Amino acid sequence: MSDDVVDPLLLGQRVVAILETGLRTATYKLATLMALVEHCIENLPEQPHDTLRVPLPELAHRVLSLYWQQVRPFDGRELRQSTQPRARILIAVNDLHAAAGRFSGSVDIAAMRAPEAHARAISDIVLCLAQQPLHRLQKLPGSPTSDPFLYDDSFLHDQISRSTLRAHGDAIELKPGVGSGLARLAGLLKPALEIMWVEDVRRMNKFLDAEVPDVAGHLFGRERAALVAVREPFKDAFGPHCFYCGTHLPPNNPIDHVLPWSLVGIDGLSNLVLACARCNGDKSGALPAVGLVDQVLRRDQAILNEIAASLQWPTQHERVVAAARGIYRGQPSGVPTWSGYKQTERLDVSFPPTWF
Ligand SMILES: [Zn+2]
Structure with a gap:
């Protein structure tokens, strides 16, 4: 070498x-x-x-x-x-x-x-x-x-x-x-x-x-119970809908780590979304499509910061951005990514988002 x-x-x-x-x-x-x-x-x-x-x-x-x-x-x-x-x-x-x-x-x-x-x-x-x-x-x-x-x-x-x-x-x-x-x-x-x-x-x-x-x-594993505090503030701020499919959510819906917990383990608000059980289970530890990550990173920072202050729960926005960059830059183009319930999309970075 x-x-x-x-x-x-x-x-x-x-x-x-x-x-x-x-x-x-x-x-x-x-x-x-x-x-x-x-x-x-x-x-x-x-x-x-x-x-x-x-x-x-x-x-x-x-x-x-x-x-x-x-x-x-x-x-x-x-x-x-x-x-x-x-x-x-x-x-x-x-x-x-x-x-x-x-x-x-x-x-x-x-x-x-x-x-x-x-x-x-x-x-x-x-x-x-x-x-x-x-x-x-x-x-x-x-x-x-x-x-x-x-x-x-x-x-x-x-x-x-x-x-x-x-x-x-x-x-x-x-x-x-x-x-x-x-x-x-x-x-x-x-x-x-x-x-x-x-x-x-x-x-x-x-x-x-x-x-x-x-x-x-x-x-x-990530304990579901630990994330529960995030659910109501997120529903108030972003509406009671699945981030991925838009379905109306029941009271006990899961909180999803957009960048998989198994890969980077980031619990900051910037890496969390409300999801339905169907999408959450289907996505599991899969790498999400770049477009989804881009969408989650473009959420209103002022709203997230407000929730962070009231819950004493950091957004870790910079950390999520850095992790996204580190994950996707290391992937060969064409690998399958999760783009929605039972949907995959091949990684294509010909028009990379600003954080890439
Ligand atoms: Zn869903």
Whole structure:
């Protein structure tokens, strides 16, 4: 592989290879990689061979978001995510949950409610990521040296301090081509990482025998209940109609993530619409047609901001725009996208929308 051209397929194979070597003692490496992939989608470099800076506090916030819903009890018990007695990241996540008052909203809302506790959690997680998964990710078991194909990890070690990290800019830098490559691979890597994560959690929690249903749903699904607060304000603002087919909605209609939750996991108002159960079920994790995304992004920002203020629920508009760009730029033209109930449309970006 030359320095400025990265074959995404080769990159994907190398990522999977580092994960398939040896039993993991914690799910932290999986969380770190998943957070890196998400960062790449939302911060797609201008040129495919560019490097990409990843600020560690941002990475920590993504890791925090991944564990945020996973720490709630399953079958009445908290799931272990590590074979070690003290799982520092989980402690940080639980501390923030406690400070924000144990509610079912997203971590971004918790950060608004308990900013100091959020800052503490981020600081703890940054340190933990730097000392463990980021330091060890590219090192194969039994090998004294690292194979730094994703980022330079030479300044990281088990005892690194917060101030040393700050002196290094509090960031890692992805090598040329890695950012674009990981973004392009997101649709393949994320489901693979989730499968490995579920297997690890089953192994670390012996009470979960094969009969226990839907560990994956517990770890990675979106709880419908958490979105309910959005329904009435959206009906008042946009009318009680399905965003996709226009049908009149019953009182208990679903709230749909326009950019699929399984791909980017953004709960901000700018990524949410009212949908009927039929459209919501049919769309599922499919990539929506570009026209639909364009339509959702052109909704009245003043109205969304007003709802955001009254619910204390961020719109995350910029984040949704960045994620849309990262997702669609990485798709080959002609791939099928979901354009409505039982309808697909081939991706055509010959007239790209302004955000593309
Ligand atoms: Zn519908």
